[in-house]
Amino acid sequence: MQTRQHVEEIERVLDGAPTGRDTFVSASWRRCVELYGMDPLRSDPAHIVTETELKAHRKQAEWMIAAARSGLQSLFRQVAGQNYVLLLTDAQGVCVDFFGDDLFLDDLRGAGLYLGSNWSEELAGTCGVGACIVTEEPVTVHQSDHFGNAHTTLSCTAAPIFDSLGKLTAVLDISLLRSPAAKSSQNLAMNLVTNAARRVEMANLMAESRRDWVLRLSSSPEFLDVDPEAAVRLDGSGKVIGYTRDARKLFPDGAPILGRRIDEVMGVSVDDLPDLMRNRPTEERIVEMGDGGALFGHAIAPESPRRALSPMAPQKPLGGVLAGLAGGDPGMGRLLEKAEKLSRTQVPLLITGETGCGKCRLARAIHMAGQTAGFVTVNCAGLTSDGLRAACDKTTGATTLLLRRVENMTEEAAHSLASLLDERSDIRPLSTCCLDPADLDLPSSLFHRLCGTVLAMPPLRQRQDLSWLIDRLLRRRAPDEIRLSPSARVNLLGRSWPGNLRELEHVLDVTLALSDGSVIDLPDLPAPIESATRGEESLEETLEACDWNMSQAARRLGVNRSTILRRIRKSGLKPPS
Numbered sequence: 001m002q003t004r005q006h007v008e009e010i011e012r013v014l015d016g017a018p019t020g021r022d023t024f025v026s027a028s029w030r031r032c033v034e035l036y037g038m039d040p041l042r043s044d045p046a047h048i049v050t051e052t053e054l055k056a057h058r059k060q061a062e063w064m065i066a067a068a069r070s071g072l073q074s075l076f077r078q079v080a081g082q083n084y085v086l087l088l089t090d091a092q093g094v095c096v097d098f099f100g101d102d103l104f105l106d107d108l109r110g111a112g113l114y115l116g117s118n119w120s121e122e123l124a125g126t127c128g129v130g131a132c133i134v135t136e137e138p139v140t141v142h143q144s145d146h147f148g149n150a151h152t153t154l155s156c157t158a159a160p161i162f163d164s165l166g167k168l169t170a171v172l173d174i175s176l177l178r179s180p181a182a183k184s185s186q187n188l189a190m191n192l193v194t195n196a197a198r199r200v201e202m203a204n205l206m207a208e209s210r211r212d213w214v215l216r217l218s219s220s221p222e223f224l225d226v227d228p229e230a231a232v233r234l235d236g237s238g239k240v241i242g243y244t245r246d247a248r249k250l251f252p253d254g255a256p257i258l259g260r261r262i263d264e265v266m267g268v269s270v271d272d273l274p275d276l277m278r279n280r281p282t283e284e285r286i287v288e289m290g291d292g293g294a295l296f297g298h299a300i301a302p303e304s305p306r307r308a309l310s311p312m313a314p315q316k317p318l319g320g321v322l323a324g325l326a327g328g329d330p331g332m333g334r335l336l337e338k339a340e341k342l343s344r345t346q347v348p349l350l351i352t353g354e355t356g357c358g359k360c361r362l363a364r365a366i367h368m369a370g371q372t373a374g375f376v377t378v379n380c381a382g383l384t385s386d387g388l389r390a391a392c393d394k395t396t397g398a399t400t401l402l403l404r405r406v407e408n409m410t411e412e413a414a415h416s417l418a419s420l421l422d423e424r425s426d427i428r429p430l431s432t433c434c435l436d437p438a439d440l441d442l443p444s445s446l447f448h449r450l451c452g453t454v455l456a457m458p459p460l461r462q463r464q465d466l467s468w469l470i471d472r473l474l475r476r477r478a479p480d481e482i483r484l485s486p487s488a489r490v491n492l493l494g495r496s497w498p499g500n501l502r503e504l505e506h507v508l509d510v511t512l513a514l515s516d517g518s519v520i521d522l523p524d525l526p527a528p529i530e531s532a533t534r535g536e537e538s539l540e541e542t543l544e545a546c547d548w549n550m551s552q553a554a555r556r557l558g559v560n561r562s563t564i565l566r567r568i569r570k571s572g573l574k575p576p577s
């Protein structure tokens with residue numbers, strides 16, 4: 001009787017009459033008859049591939065089985081005792097992994113809910129796995145939704161799993177041999193299976209992205225770090241090179257995702273990613289979306305490659321966050337290599353160089369390469385003992401303490417810092433300073449607690465990768481079509497850049513704001529700003545303002561102490577008696 005009704009319903013669907021079934025079910029019935037020539041009255045047994053074929057399918061899906069295993073195990077634990085069976089099939093519909101209750105193994109085998117069964121639509125008719133492969137969407141195929149007579153007691157809920165390039169690669173199916181009549185009884189199963197599929201995609205993306213940035217996103221701060229909703233894998237320029245399926249929702253409908261730069265769709269660029277790392281409070285890691293909404297972001301930095309232990313092993317090129325700081329300048333290359341080795345130690349580092357040359361940026365990169373949990377920055381100008389303590393109390397455990405412009409530290413703060421470092425051996429100080437270490441006026445007890453070794457950064461005018469840096473900063477600010485004319489480039493390369501990278505950033509910002517067209521030409525560039533206070537005329541005023549304290553005057557002018565002494569001698573200035 002039931003069979004006759006089922007056949008009649010299929011006939012009505014073929015005639016185009018509405019029957020109240022989900023549209024994907026009616027469409028699948030139509031394919032079963034019109035495309036695969038199936039007969040709903042035939043009670044075909046389950047299609048099981050041969051032992052050798054199963055081996056081949058499992059071998060092909062090996063990496064997916066491994067990525068999905070722990071997800072499947074935890075899902076199976078969640079439904080334990082409720083007679084559910086879990087199948088992982090490959091993109092052809094062949095079951096390559098299976099979790100079911102041993103008590104019902106014979107029944108499950110008989111129904112095809114077992115390893116090696118082929119649930120592709122053209123063989124099994126309308127079924128959960130088959131419909132999921134065709135629609136690439138999660139589906140529930142409940143009881144008489146099935147086309148074939150043999151399966152109308154089953155309820156199957158299936159979710160697709162995509163690889164990081166957006167290709168359907170597997171299906172996760174949760175099935176019941178017998179289920180309540182209402183299809184809505186499977187809503188919870190649908191939730192479980194789609195969440196499990198999302199986690200498998202996430203695990204797979206993370207496993208293949210060790211050398212790239214990953215940005216994970218969630219609408220809830222509580223789940224951001226533990227169970228994010230979507231993730232994108234990014235290359236060094238911020239272009240998407242992989243994604244989990246749910247990340248599609250973040251991009252404009254239908255537009256390709258691979259190759260898009262994230263700053264075209266979100267309010268963050270690749271350079272903002274360090275601010276979205278785990279050492280920052282979750283609530284502060286907000287990413288604005290193109291549609292006006294916002295999500296919480298968690299950026300995971302590329303791992304730097306570990307050097308082989310053998311001294312004979314060829315040197316691997318520098319990788320990870322440090323590699324992005326220079327583009328072929330030999331001096332910077334050596335400096336970054338040293339920084340990378342030191343990043344794995346607890347040695348306190350003093351990073352010196354002119355203002356704006358990237359000392360803080362380097363300190364941050366060293367911290368990230370070393371993968372220490374906590375990160376605190378304090379500005380030494382105006383730093384009080386209380387301020388220092390309060391900043392460091394924010395973290396417990398291994399922490400990097402970035403001391404910006406350590407030459408500006410007061411004596412009181414210097415003493416406090418020395419005792420703090422004695423109390424907290426888990427704090428690693430990284431200090432930046434615009435003076436030569438020899439001119440640094442710090443109590444020697446503190447100096448040696450801060451300076452295990454010096455990393456001296458070159459000024460921008462001495463860097464051979466200036467052209468690379470100009471392009472890098474330009475690309476971050478403007479679309480690919482905007483470029484520099486050769487004469488504009490030559491002009492920028494010939495400047496002296498007293499403000500270093502900070503000045504370069506400002507020049508590019510001003511240029512882009514004021515110029516129209518897609519080519520930046522010489523007249524579009526702002527003239528270099530020579531600071532009036534840097535001339536010899538103002539030296540006396542500066543010295544007077546600093547009570548003739550050479551170190552202070554040097555700080556004010558952004559030069560080192562010996563330069564001040566030289567200028568004083570040259571200009572014949574005499575301190576007041």
Ligand SMILES: Nc1ncnc2c1ncn2[C@@H]1O[C@H](COP(=O)(O)OP(=O)(O)OP(=O)(O)O)[C@@H](O)[C@H]1O
Pocket residue numbers: 324325326353354355356357358359360361362404405432434469473501502505
């Ligand atoms: N390698 C780099 N690539 C692109 N931008 C950089 C790089 N290094 C630094 N910058 C940018 O240049 C500016 C100055 O960098 P940073 O604050 O690290 O300099 P600093 O030497 O610590 O300056 P100061 O001594 O004045 O505190 C920042 O806006 C930073 O983002």
